[in-house]
Amino acid sequence: MAKKPTKRYAMVLDSRKCIDCKACIVACKAENDVPLGVFRNRINVEKAGDYPKLRMSFDPEQCHHCENPSCVRVCPTGASYQREDGIVLVKYDDCIGCKYCIIACPYDARYHNPETHTVGKCTFCSHRVDRGELPACVETCPSKVRVFGDLNDPKSELHQLLASRRHQVMNPQTGNGPQLYYLL
Amino acid sequence: MQRRLFMQILGAGTLVGVNSACSKWFGKRSSAVPYRLGIPTTCELCPNKCSVLADVKGDRIHKLNPNxxxxxxxxxxxxxxxxxxxxVYDPDRLKQPMIRVGARGEGKWRTATWEEAWDFAAGKLKATRDKYGPEGTLWSSTEGFQEVFFKNLGLAxxxxxxQRHPSLCLASVNLAYxxxxxxxxxxxxxxADYIIMAGANRFESIITPDTMDLIGGTMNRKAKLVYLDPRFTVTAAKADDWFPIRPGSDMAFILAMIHVIIRDGKHDKAFLDAFTLGFDQLVEHVKPYTPEWAEGETEIPAAEITRIAREFADAAPRAVFYAGRRSSWYQNDFQMRRAQAILNAIVGNWDREGGMVPNRKIAKGEFMFLPWDDPKASRVDEVEKDFPLTSAKDGVYLPLREHVLKGQPYPVKAWMVYKQDPLHSVPDQGKTLKMMEQMDFIGVIDIAMSDTAWYADVIFPESHYLERTDPIEVMPGIWPAAVYRQQVVKPIHDTKPCLEIAQGLAKRLGLSDYFDYTIEQWVEAEAKELPIPNGFEHMKKHGVVASVDAKYGTTRNEAHRFITKSGKIEIFSERLAEAGHDPLPVYTPQPQPPSGKFRLVLGRKATITHAGLTHLPWLNEQVPTNDLWLNPLPAGRMGIRTGDWLEVASTSGKVKIQARVTDEIRPDCVFMLHGFGKKSPWLKRTFNNGAADAVLLETAWDKVSGNAAMHETFVSIVKA
Amino acid sequence: MRMRTFAGLALLLVALPAFAETKGSDTKGKFYFKKSCKSCHVDGGTAKAITPLSKTQGQWKKFFETGKHKGEALSPKLGTPEQVLDIKTFLVNHASDSPQPETCGG
Amino acid sequence: MREPVWEYLIVNYLFLGGLSAGLFFVSALATWLQEEGRPAYPHIARWGALLAPWPVSLGSFLLIFDLGKPFRFWKLFITFRWQSPMSIGSWLLVIFTLLTMAYLWAWLDPEERTRLLNYLPAKVRQRIPAKAVKWLEHDLSFWRRELAMAGFPLAVSVGIYTGVLLGAVQARPFWNTNLVAQMFLFSALSTGTATLILVRLFDKKRPVALAEMRFLYTLDICLILIEFFIVLPYLIHGKLSVLAVQDALAQVLGGPFTFTFWLLFLGCGLLVPLLIELNEFKPVLLGRGQLHISARWATTAAGLVILGGYVLRYVFVFAGQASGFR
Incomplete structure (x- = not known):
């Protein structure tokens, strides 16, 4: 009997379309009650050149929901864990707030929640995903930078984008197997 | 037939499906909290009016999602x-009516009942009417779905x-086109395959659907974007070409483009013959405007201007010189816009795919109410005399202020303000304060304690858009839509929608007959004629009726009459000549800052458009304060480093602000963001934080439209 | 006060540009136009749909000068003479060659 | 991130944990080395035993205090996650601390134990069965050696663990080398040695003997030299490594921590005490006489070693967190 193929959630980002409008950041805050001062996602800005030959580019980033998440590995209590579909989560009730995972994340995707004193991170809006919706940042994005989907579903837009477009992951040398794919 | 045009949106089925899915999810966690997904309504935070689905958890709005x-x-x-x-959940929002007890601006208030507030305001308005006539009152507002009720109250x-907002916004664009x-x-x-944008910083000041279409177009279809701006904005970063054009010289660039296109014979002759008037005059008119001449004005190399003009004409009709939404900057703004319009006309991009497309509308009904007598006096800004071409219904803000300050032609002594913060939205805050000082009465309707509210005598707290139901609004466009704003949650404080506030005043002013209806009756009448069955029910369920297919070319037939004097597209405008203006755009060089001074330029960020948004925590943490952008060249000369405190002064006022030394601006310009340096302590994140551009901006307006000219201010800078 | 109103009125008359129709009330004109004319002149109505844009200012003026609507006198047909004047004002002010710059919202 | 989330509490903890490991190690060594069936350096051994449990206990307390949810610390002990250095470490700390306590107990004289009992309030004391009180008088000196032997690997583990805690984090290139663990271990042992030098010098009741100082000096010189042999390869290796590591090293080679690292750690913390100690040791090395004991120099050297140990942890904790892959 064929085993039902498991889902593997991932995200494709077309950074060139990012206009640094912060909609994803605010949408995330609203959806996930993220306190002021900490963020589950961000937009990295890179600037270069001298007037008037200037360049500026934006790379949205959040938890890469890695294949081999180092945060999960170092967690002493097992509060950080990875679901079968690849989403890396924190069981807030088990988190003791040692912040080891924050340090262990090569993508600086985690933060210490100043209100709950536990560690917070992007969940890919798993609660929305589980009821068939898109993550808040994906849905709200004005320039549609983000495509969220199941890597194992050949029919998904995400799968097709990765099949047809050149792409890269951020710092593959971390060995974490990040699952945010940036189109080139 | 009609049905095909209009989208049956999402279908009720999807919504039901989502609902059951979510109840399953939340059923597991806590069945005590009912969770409804997606109450459709319409955003009010900027003029775009995006459709929203509000998620409500219990009685609290949890999240707003796009519809x-x-x-x-x-x-x-x-x-x-x-x-x-x-x-909505701002602890410092206006929660009940308030009447001032201390001196103006002192911040001493007493809370009042609605009856008290209405009685107080109506008493003051009647006293003003008795002494100065009804024209002694000024009613100013910014657009919004309920603005009509406020406006009607003033008229009745x-x-x-x-006094509406367009003369602070895009009156010059609207008039020119x-x-x-x-x-x-x-x-x-x-x-479009080729887009030229001058300053309309579309990637930071978001306009729907233009921003989204532009990013999709430039990135997916590789459409070319040429961008002119003294500042290196996000749009500049995404453009194929960015030219830090010399401020005030946009028209020279456009005229030179027209010159090249005509010289090269790349204009659309058939279109010009069939649909336009005055091309021959234009040919003569642009002869002196060579690219070489324009290089001297714009600091853009002649070869580049020529190249762009050719590429533009070659890409036509899928080429546009984008006007978009943008306030005016110089006193020649109308004529610059006219030049744009003419440039677009001569390449024949009118009503074509990828060109300029006349807006379509969605039909809707109208609630008929008893009409009142027209006001007997003429406007205090004498717009009919000084700006005969502009929209007299909107008025001209800055000239109006001059008239009110002088008391000419008659005194204006009471001011009602709705959904507007003139202390920040109108240049020259000092003058606006003076105008307020000479008012016997100021009443403000708002949701937050804006600076203007802080100086008012009575404050009527309006319900937030998520707490009220508004009229149906038609948004014309290539993809026209009619949108509905319905109540998502009950008002959480003692606030009322504008209609009810107006009705309360109307009752006391003896004008109840003109406001004898409810919002539901109003909306029902509007919904009745929507091109969809059960319009009202549909709107409640979906929030939108829209046309999803673009239609091109409907006006490109010989029989079509353009709504102009001649019925043609008027390259040469007789009406302008009659009114004493240049019938074809004539370039006059704009004054440049004297040495030691800088031109103050304005702009927006995607999180900040209106002054009232800067104190929202989620937006404020993205841009916590504003600073003054200064090029390293002058900064080095003056020994200024990032973070230094500066004293910036114009003839209007003086502010203290920190420096940001950056390559991202021309050496002769400085820039600061809008919406900071507030006087109202209730806006605690922006109170005394940063500086207000309105303090520095000088009074200047476009000569034809009366639109405030926002880039005419030169400032001096010293280290504080 | 009366003096001031009078001054205002005088100013209005002087100030208004030549092409605006000034005698009636635009606001009321719109109301009576919708009430009297739109009852028949709509899509699917008993008569051809009409909007102010259907004619030029000159054509509207001419129509009202004839004083006739399909042979009937305008006044009792469309309302009192004042109301007819209001309708005329509205139609002329919004005719297809009238200067009516578009505005923002509202 | 880049803003450090582990701050001084963690620096202190890493230092204190290491110090305990060092104290125990030296004490255990002094116990293990025997002359005529008796510990060769009983005073060193005893002082080490008396001091060893406290820094680590304080450190553990700080560690718990640094948790976002301190009252959930017990969750550490209902799971064991072999991949998490912190999980391993917390178990290790508990076992080590218990062992140091037992070791301390073994080093107490029976009268001292009885005296300790008398500190208890009378009410409590009366409840203790006489049999148990009697047990206090047992001679435990035999257990000293056994416990020392058992404790060696634990002390070394704790010393190493503080380094592994950082070194196991592949996200921070500044840390991600085994040299960090070794450096932390030898620095820990060295601070333990230095502390015992200080303690012995200030012990007026039993003035320090020449042999003892020789033992401690020898040990410290060796440890400091080893540290040099670790730090220098760490830097050279790092410079020759991948870009991320090179970038990370910029923190100490022309970055915010350069001064602290070179002057306070390498200079004051290693080189100066090494030179002082070598200078005191010179007569022995040159075979021209006895070790020279100058209390002032010895105090200075020991104090600097302890300072160096602290600075090492400070630099590593903060510079490491500031390093990354971008």
Whole structure:
């Protein structure tokens, strides 16, 4: 009997379309009650050149929901864990707030929640995903930078984008197997 | 037939499906909290009016999500739209009517009942009417779905002085395109291959659907974007070419483009013959405007201007010089816009895919109410005399202020303000304060304690958009839509929608007959004629009726009459000549800052458009304060480093602000963001934080439209 | 006060540009136009749909000068003479060659 | 991130944990080395035993205090996650601390134990069965050696663990080398040695003997030299490594921590005490006489070693967190 193929959630980002409008950041805050001062996602800005030959580019980033998440590995209590579909989560009730995972994340995707004193991170809006919706940042994005989907579903837009477009992951040398794919 | 045009949006089935899915999810966690998904309504944080689906948890709004049913909002909700929740739950919002007890601006208030507040305001308005006539009252507002009720109250009261916002916004654009094409078209950025944008910083000041179409167009279809701006904005970063053009010289660039296109014979002769008037005069008119001449004015190399003009004409009709939404900057703004309109006309991009497309509308009904007598007096700004071409219904803000300050032609002594913060939205805050000082009465309707509210005598707290139901609004466009704003949660404080506030005043002013209806009756009448069965029910369920297919070319037939004097597209405008203006745009060099001074330029960020948004925590943490952008060249000369405190002064005022030394601006310009340096302590994140551009901006307006000219201010800078 | 109103009125008359129709009330004109004319002149109505844009200012003026609507006198047909004047004002002010710059919202 | 989330509490903890490991190690060594069936350096051994449990206990307390949810610390002990250095470490700390306590107990004289009992309030004391009180008088000196032997690997583990805690984090290139663990271990042992030098010098009741100082000096010189042999390869290796590591090293080679690292750690913390100690040791090395004991120099050297140990942890904790892959 064929085993039902498991889902593997991932995200494709077309950074060139990012206009640094912060909609994803605010949408995330609203959806996930993220306190002021900490963020589950961000937009990295890179600037270069001298007037008037200037360049500026934006790379949205959040938890890469890695294949081999180092945060999960170092967690002493097992509060950080990875679901079968690849989403890396924190069981807030088990988190003791040692912040080891924050340090262990090569993508600086985690933060210490100043209100709950536990560690917070992007969940890919798993609660929305589980009821068939898109993550808040994906849905709200004005320039549609983000495509969220199941890597194992050949029919998904995400799968097709990765099949047809050149792409890269951020710092593959971390060995974490990040699952945010940036189109080139 | 009709049905095909209109989207049956999402279908009720989807919504039901989502609902059951979510109840399953939340059923597991806590069945005590009922969770409804997706109450459709319409965002109010900027003029785009994006469609929103509000998630409500219990009685609290949890999240606002984009409503994909509205093609204009392109299935998105920006940072501001997402942050709207924080306006509702702002602990410092206006929660009940208040009457001033201390001196103006002292901040001493007493809370009042609605009856007290209405009685107080009506008493003051009547006293003003008795002494100065109804024209002694000024009613100013910014657009919004309920603005009509406020405006009508002023008109029914008998005041001609209904001062709307367009003369602080895009009156010059609207007038210039109206005078050329008889209408203001949309720009089809979804299909355009070549786009020239001058300053309309579309990637930071978001306009739907233009911003989304432009990013999709430039990145997916490789459409070319040429961008002119003294500042290196996000749009500049995404453009194929960015030219830090010399401020005030946009028209020279455009005229030179027209010159090249005509010289090269790349204009659309057939179109010009069939649809336009005055091309021959134009040919003569642009002869002196060579690219070489324009290079001297714009600091853009002649070869580049020539190249762009050729590429533009070659890409036509899928080429646009984008006007978009943008305030005016110089006193020649109308004529610069006319030049744009003419440039677009000569390449024949009118009503074509990827060109300029006249807006379509969605039909809707209208609630008929008893009409009042027209106000007897003429407007205090004498717009009919000084700006005969502009929209007299909107008025001209800055000239109006001059008139009110002088008391000419008659005194204006009472000011009602709705949904507007003139202390920040109108240049020259000092003068606005003076105007307030000479008022016997100021009443403000708002949701937050704006600076203007802080100086008012009575404050009527309006319900937030998520707490009220508004009229149906038609948004014309290539993909026109009619949107509905319905109540998502009950008002959490003692606030009322504008209609009820107006009705309370109307009752005391003896004008109840004109406001004898409810919002439901109003909306029902509007919904009745929507091109969809059961319009009202549909709107409640989906929030939108929209046309999803673009239609091109409907006006490109010989029989079509353009709404102009001649019925043609008017390259040469007789009406302008009659009114004493240049019938074809004539370039006059704009003054440049004397040495030691800088031109103050303005702009927006995607999280900040209106002054009222800067204090929302989620937006404020992205841009916590404003600073003054200064090029390293002058900064080095003056020994200024990032973070230094500066004293910036114009003839209007002086502010203290920190420096940001950056390559991202021309050496002769400085820039600061809008919405900081507030006087109202209730806006605690922006109170005394940063500086207000309105303090520095000097009083200057476009000569034809009366639109405030925002880039005419030169400032001096010293280290504080 | 009366003096001031009078001054205002005088100013209005002087100030208004030549092409605006000034005698009636635009606001009321719109109301009576919708009430009297739109009952028949709509899509699917008993008569051809009409909007102010259907004619030029000159054509509207001419129509009202004839004083006739399909042979019937305008006044009792469309309302009192004042109301007819209001309708005329509205139609002329919004005719297809009238200067009516578009505005923002509202 | 880049803003450090582990701050001084963690620096202190890493230092204190290491110090305990060092104290125990030296004490255990002094116990293990025997002359005529008796510990060769009983005073060193005893002082080490008396001091060893406290820094680590304080450190553990700080560690718990640094948790976002201190009252959930027990969750550490209902799971064991072999991949998490912190999980291993917390178990290790508990076992080590218990062992140091037992070791301390073994080093107490029976009268001292009885005296300790008398500190208890009378009410409590009366409840203790006489049999148990009697047990206090047992001679435990035999257990000293056994416990020392058992404790060696634990002390070394704790010393190493503080380094592994950081070194196991591949996200921070500044840390991600085994040299960090070794450096932390030898620095820990060295601070333990230095502390015992200080303690012995200030012990007026039993003035320090020449042999003892020789033992401690020898040990410290060796440890400091080893540290040099670790730090220098760490830097050279790092410079020759991948870009991320090179970038990370910029923190100490022309970055915010350069001064602290070179002057306070390498200079004051290693080189100066090494030179002082070598200078005191010179007569022995040159075979021209006895070790020279100058209390002032010895105090200075020992104090600097302890300071160096602290600075090492400070630099590593903060510079490491500031390093990354971008």
């Amino acid at each position: 994909p049913a509205n093609p204009k909002s392109r299935g998105m909700l920006c940072a501001r739209g997402n942050a709207a929740i924080q306006q 009261f008998g005041s001609p002085n209904i 109206s005078m050329t094409f008889g209408t203001v078209p949309s720009f089809d950025l979804q299909k």
